[in-house]
Amino acid sequence: MFKQLFIWTIGAFILLQAIQIDIPKPPKTIDPSLALHAPKEIDSMLKTSCYDCHSYKTKMPWYGYISPMSLEVKSHIKEGRQALNFQEWGHYDESKKQKVYKGIVKTINFSMPMPMYLTIHEKAKLTQKQRNQIKAWAKSHIKEEEY
Numbered sequence: 001m002f003k004q005l006f007i008w009t010i011g012a013f014i015l016l017q018a019i020q021i022d023i024p025k026p027p028k029t030i031d032p033s034l035a036l037h038a039p040k041e042i043d044s045m046l047k048t049s050c051y052d053c054h055s056y057k058t059k060m061p062w063y064g065y066i067s068p069m070s071l072e073v074k075s076h077i078k079e080g081r082q083a084l085n086f087q088e089w090g091h092y093d094e095s096k097k098q099k100v101y102k103g104i105v106k107t108i109n110f111s112m113p114m115p116m117y118l119t120i121h122e123k124a125k126l127t128q129k130q131r132n133q134i135k136a137w138a139k140s141h142i143k144e145e146e147y
């Protein structure tokens with residue numbers, strides 16, 4: 001009885017592996033001058049805490065290849081890059097950049113980096129002080145609304 005259940009479970013797990021989503025392949029050559037160049041301290045925080053989902057430099061964890069976790073992980077990477085890719089910064093026009101700076105101010109205290117992600121990525125955790133630093137940096141780039 002248990003043996004059968006075990007076999008069925010393994011079988012279902014193997015079948016599940018057929019369900020995969022693809023992240024679009026990064027371009028072959030990535031022009032380093034396109035990347036956002038923030039002050040060193042900010043830059044290193046963004047690289048540690050945001051680049052897994054907001055750049056092409058994703059460090060994929062092992063479970064990122066195993067369905068069903070991979071579906072979750074890959075969709076975060078895909079949507080994260082679409083919303084904001086720090087390595088595509090040079091291609092963004094001013095209004096997109098403004099949107100991102102505002103988005104950072106809005107999200108840095110609660111929703112970014114994604115709380116779920118932080119439970120498994122100890123290193124990406126930001127202290128309140130670091131969050132304040134990132135917020136202040138983003139704020140300093142927001143232009144006054146023109147009326």
Ligand code: HEC
Nearest residue numbers: 049050052053076079080083084100103104112113114117
């Ligand atoms: C685990 C993946 C992940 C990490 C890590 C992550 N993000 Fe995101 N981010 C996303 C996803 C997915 C979206 C798009 C969907 C959404 O808005 O929730 C997003 C959207 C955003 C947006 C646009 C949101 C808006 O409302 O304008 C900003 C700005 C942002 N992230 C900033 C950051 C910053 C800054 C960091 C690092 C401190 C970070 N993110 C880390 C996954 C991530």
